[in-house]
Amino acid sequence: MKDMSQRLRSVVPSASMAMAQRTQRKDVERRIIDLTWGQPDFDTPDHIKKAASEAIQSGKNRYTASLGIKELRRAICDFYRNYYHVDYNFEFEMLVTPGAKQGIYYIFQAILDQKDEVILFEPCWLSYRDMVYLGGGKPVFIPATEDLRPNVNALRDAINERTKAIVINNPVNPSGYVFSLDELESIVSVAEEFALFLIADEIYDRITFLPFTSLSKFQDQKDRIIIVNGFSKAYAMTGFRVGYAFAEKSIIHSLNLIHQHTATCAPAVSQYAAFAAITGDQNIVEQRTKVYLNRASLVTEGLKKSQFIAIPPQGTFYTMIKVPECPEHYINNAEYFFQEYGIACVDGSYYGDSAREFVRISLTAGDEDINEFVKRLTLEGNE
């Protein structure tokens, strides 16, 4: 057999999926608390499921326009106009994608040439790294500060003549950090100075516990800022696979070329479900955000009685936990948590070297599991 491509050699499997599979093991003594997965434990709201069923029943089962169905594109642009007070033209400044992830993949395929560099702030979602490699580029990581914040001050030093883009994931998966307006302004001005693309992955924008600024605010920078978002997290629609990207017309045209030749369009039925989501009652998003905040507080407050330190998230449904010392016989902190406490989570090292003293837990488990998690770490962790 011939070899797989060079590009694929740097790509690694998803760490959260690998850990989630281990929670299915039957040979462990006690119940494993699974805090690995980045998907809401809530079900998709009923009115969205109903819209999907109706779409199937009424025969909306065919390819759609590659940009996405008109009513959905218009509704998303209307939503942004009301919610963020920004204007994107639904005819040519946006593309509906099969999930936000696919949109990000298109972007790297569209903008990168061999060895072009993309700057990523640690701690950072692991898929960017692999998608940059798949685009033929090279990820460049900026280590986080001691308290695990993105080190915006180090941005300038990371830029060279090969730099093509900066990624801002806001709020941040895995730390739940929300960039301040000052930080965003400073990043935008550096991107402008060096003529770089700015890719803003804002998939957790609706799950925020303090005021959030979307990078779409910088409307005069549409020719460099590409906004990515989607329905998976806010509306608990991970399996529907609907996301979208906003940018200036020629960028959207380029992304759509890749989209047309790979996916053709986002799933038709899911697009009708997404339309119901974005035009329907939004209270459910706020209610669920409150639940995540409550779970985050249970963890941050609860762990104060333990040797572990939780970094209070400002958004998302994740929390990073600092582990003061990993016993030598474990390869990393996630393994330590798994073996000693029966807790499945993702090791911090997967989000960058500067996060190796941490683990990421996902708050997408019921209060009972969250309380049990805190109990195990406080009672057994202090023994």
Ligand code: PLP
């Ligand atoms: N971006 C970030 C930062 C994520 O954490 C995830 C999912 O874990 C995605 C994008 C993927 O979103 P989608 O389900 O819309 O592809």
